[in-house]
Amino acid sequence: MSHHQQLMTALDALDRAFASEEPFSVGGCTYCYGEEGLAELSGPLHLIPDDMVSAAAGEVPSHWDDFPRLYRRLVPRIIRPLVAGQFDVSEELIATRLVEAGWRTWDAPLADALRNVWTAWWQVTLHTHPSPVPIRDTLSLVTVATDSLRPWLNIWTATRTPAADAHLADLVVDVLFEYEITNLSMGFDSESHATAELVKWLLTDVRARVTDSRLDDPVFIHHLQQLMSAPSDVSAEAVHKNEL
Template identity: 30%
Template sequence: MSETVAAALDGIDRAFGPRTGRTAPVDGCRHCYTEEELARLSGPAGQIAEAELFDAVFSWGNTLDDSVAWLRWVTPRLMRDMMETGQLLDDEMVAVRLHKAEWREWPPAERQAIETLCSAWWRTALAGPVDEWPVTGALAFLVPLTREIAPWLEIWTRTPGRSADLQVAELWREWGQQILAGELDISVYVDGPNIAPDLADWLLRHGAARLADGDLDELSAWSLAQLPLPAEERWR
């Protein structure tokens, strides 16, 4: 983990305050949750088993009540688990839940702490090796969370360096076909913004020029060469 991400996580802990004692009890379907399970979910966030927390986040707003107070209660734990281990947590699901809970309407210190972590994650991805910090993985959280792609592309444009250049190849390898087709929604669990047009425009104006010979395999390089063509003339 980068120092900036670690510092941002510490900032979230401070902004949200100590996670000890109990919060307002969270309720849910009594056919799905026992009293003991609901009590554990309502208790200290650090003591909730990872599998139980994953299930609760997945069920939030369905078989578990859509309590914003509860989601705020577990947010520091979710963010730290997501960045440190990520073994069970689904980044996209966490982002979708936070968006539904209108995280930008939360107390300013909490909102700003989440924004700081997002910025730290994105800048670390652009400066880091693709196999450890792929931009597609970062965007799979950032776009469902913020419903925006433009601010992240603006930062990418202003970020020099070979690492940021190589991430362009990662982006195209993963999402090139969808970008060519003009349809790419990475929100997974809900309808999100179609980011293909913005990515195509950015690649044409900035991204493709950052690639060097050999950054893409032959097939990927050929498909990228189709991008400037009118949609009806492209081979996909």
């Protein structure tokens, strides 16, 4: 089975698992959505308009009387277009909302179905270049959602494909600007401070696969090493200022 087929299988399994989440009377902010909008969210999942799904997917939890239950219902309508790069809400915001909805504490069939999608999505991404969702956005979502970066980096390290290397080149272009490195906090609320761990990975596990002259510059390497040892809440810019 191809990686794409594995992702489709995982998404189909997600649909089946979340089919147990039946419609309920959704309560929330009538100023923002009105009674008509709440009625749409309370109806059959497949009849909820796309724009209402995306609006609810990005909305703050305080807008809803039962945010976790609403989010569980909407998961199939959110995740399938999201992994295809066809959702109108940023991946980082969806990751944050999933965490706020407590998805890791949901009943095992639901949480396991989502975990299987994360794994299949990551695998198909590393085998497809270009991918529908930029590599940094995909990495951010799975990292924040699972509260762990290293397992996803380990899979990337072990995936020695032209697509994986092309994504690696894209990531380096994305995070390095001249002789600076962007602050690599992940999640809409910067929940995950990935700078130190990601820099260490670039300089060790995959260094031989990165062709960028800046990584041969001793001064820049020293700067990156400082980032690796800096506290997680210290940004790259702050470390740079301390050097000046």
